[in-house]
Amino acid sequence: MQTPVPSELKAKLAQAYPEHASRIVEALETPPSVSLRLNPARTLSAHPFAELEDGTIPWLPTELEGYWLSERPTFALDPLWHAGAYYVQDASAMTLATIWEQLGWHETPKLALDLCAAPGGKSTLLRDLLPAETLLVSNEILPKRCKILVENMVKWCGADQMIITQEEPQRLTPWLQGFCDLILVDAPCSGEGLMRRDEEARRMWSPQLVADCVTRQRSILQEAMRMLAPEGVLLYATCTLNQEENDQMVQWLLDNYPCELIDLSHCAERIAGACATSYGLHLWPGIVRGEGQYLAALRLTDIVETPSETHKAKGLTRTSRQTFDSLSWLSKATSADYYTIGERIYQLTPEATQHLAEAYKHRLAIATPGLEIASMRHQAKGYEPSFALLHHPLYATAGLPALELPLQEALRYLRGEALTTETPTERGVTVITYRGIPLGLAHSTGARLNNLYPKPYRLRI
Numbered sequence: 001m002q003t004p005v006p007s008e009l010k011a012k013l014a015q016a017y018p019e020h021a022s023r024i025v026e027a028l029e030t031p032p033s034v035s036l037r038l039n040p041a042r043t044l045s046a047h048p049f050a051e052l053e054d055g056t057i058p059w060l061p062t063e064l065e066g067y068w069l070s071e072r073p074t075f076a077l078d079p080l081w082h083a084g085a086y087y088v089q090d091a092s093a094m095t096l097a098t099i100w101e102q103l104g105w106h107e108t109p110k111l112a113l114d115l116c117a118a119p120g121g122k123s124t125l126l127r128d129l130l131p132a133e134t135l136l137v138s139n140e141i142l143p144k145r146c147k148i149l150v151e152n153m154v155k156w157c158g159a160d161q162m163i164i165t166q167e168e169p170q171r172l173t174p175w176l177q178g179f180c181d182l183i184l185v186d187a188p189c190s191g192e193g194l195m196r197r198d199e200e201a202r203r204m205w206s207p208q209l210v211a212d213c214v215t216r217q218r219s220i221l222q223e224a225m226r227m228l229a230p231e232g233v234l235l236y237a238t239c240t241l242n243q244e245e246n247d248q249m250v251q252w253l254l255d256n257y258p259c260e261l262i263d264l265s266h267c268a269e270r271i272a273g274a275c276a277t278s279y280g281l282h283l284w285p286g287i288v289r290g291e292g293q294y295l296a297a298l299r300l301t302d303i304v305e306t307p308s309e310t311h312k313a314k315g316l317t318r319t320s321r322q323t324f325d326s327l328s329w330l331s332k333a334t335s336a337d338y339y340t341i342g343e344r345i346y347q348l349t350p351e352a353t354q355h356l357a358e359a360y361k362h363r364l365a366i367a368t369p370g371l372e373i374a375s376m377r378h379q380a381k382g383y384e385p386s387f388a389l390l391h392h393p394l395y396a397t398a399g400l401p402a403l404e405l406p407l408q409e410a411l412r413y414l415r416g417e418a419l420t421t422e423t424p425t426e427r428g429v430t431v432i433t434y435r436g437i438p439l440g441l442a443h444s445t446g447a448r449l450n451n452l453y454p455k456p457y458r459l460r461i
């Protein structure tokens with residue numbers, strides 16, 4: 001049986017939002033909305049779950065596409081979900097895209113940081129919104145959740161132009177102090193706005209939890225403020241409804257740091273039911289078609305920390321021309337730079353390598369340093385294409401044979417089963433596709449395909 005919405009929370013909501021509280025509380029007893037956002041880098045002949053489509057999300061900018069579904073399908077049984085062709089994301093959490101234009105960039109941001117990033121919904125969105133040249137650092141404190149973040153980002157974009165770290169925020173500060181043009185803090189919170197889809201949020205809620213969240217959010221924000229560059233933008237988001245973790249937290253920032261609010265009130269007009277206070281945007285379940293979300297934006301007006309020095313750590317090792325030439329399957333030469341880290345080859349920009357070298361110097365836990373194009377599985381076989389490459393436009397330059405599978409075969413492949421094929425395939429590495437979208441790799445012996453789908457990503461139902 002579902003845990004009832006705590007009565008103390010109901011009373012708090014009634015006091016804070018007398019006009020809206022009853023609709024919010026009623027909504028918390030109804031099923032959550034379901035929505036997804038398409039990956040703009042994938043071309044699909046038809047929308048996933050077109051038969052369940054129930055309206056386009058109107059607050060996304062035109063270059064992005066998302067829609068609601070009338071019911072929740074089993075996404076795990078859709079190979080396109082595994083392929084990163086779309087991301088299942090609450091429509092309220094997509095508000096980040098609605099406010100993007102409002103941030104008024106004078107210069108292209110060089111470095112962006114998503115400090116609390118797993119499972120990666122907002123990082124996938126940020127990667128689509130940021131210019132390709134902006135380096136995005138996505139961080140997650142918890143090891144298990146960081147693995148999910150890596151999986152989602154690799155499948156979304158190959159983790160290109162990204163460094164994914166698994167660290168406590170204060171460990172990142174000496175590395176990024178004064179460097180970040182944009183920081184998103186999608187803070188761990190009391191989750192009041194998620195209670196209709198998250199039973200644990202109902203069970204765990206208490207006034208003490210709210211107080212503990214405030215303390216934790218402040219300590220995360222203190223580090224974020226130190227990592228912001230002059231005129232850098234801080235985006236602060238939660239999925240909770242109370243004032244302490246939302247507007248009052250922004251007031252605390254204004255009281256303690258040299259920063260000013262960026263007005264988001266115009267954006268509320270684009271989201272039916274959203275409410276703008278003088279601090280930020282509030283989206284409430286039952287009033288907006290989505291779950292709870294709070295979003296505020298601030299700009300630094302003075303220096304909090306000067307960058308210690310421009311990152312000057314000794315660079316990484318460039319992949320030798322000879323090794324690069326041995327990647328015969330990467331048929332077209334590209335002008336990018338390639339670096340060898342351990343037994344893997346990455347395509348990295350010079351700026352990314354500088355930041356990475358510095359991160360290694362600080363002994364930070366790097367979960368992935370960027371777009372991996374090749375890895376050495378066996379010394380004798382040399383470098384083979386990597387899984388991440390398939391999820392990046394560079395894949396188009398790889399002359400790899402592909403095998404298209406129908407639904408049931410594709411699911412068997414995702415479960416890690418060996419596949420047999422009636423049409424003999426070229427010996428060597430083969431790309432497995434479903435509806436034309438790459439799912440992963442297999443090793444063909446001619447008649448038999450050895451499954452190379454990464455073990456941790458395998459389908460278990």
Ligand SMILES: C[S@@+](CC[C@H](N)C(=O)[O-])C[C@H]1O[C@@H](n2cnc3c(N)ncnc32)[C@H](O)[C@@H]1O
Pocket residue numbers: 115116117118119120121122123140141142145168169186187188189216220
């Ligand atoms: C609201 S979730 C982030 C959701 C994510 N931005 C997305 O869109 O998918 C907050 C994240 O903060 C992480 N977290 C918890 N405690 C933290 C701390 N002290 N510092 C930084 N992150 C923390 C949680 O593990 C969780 O993954």
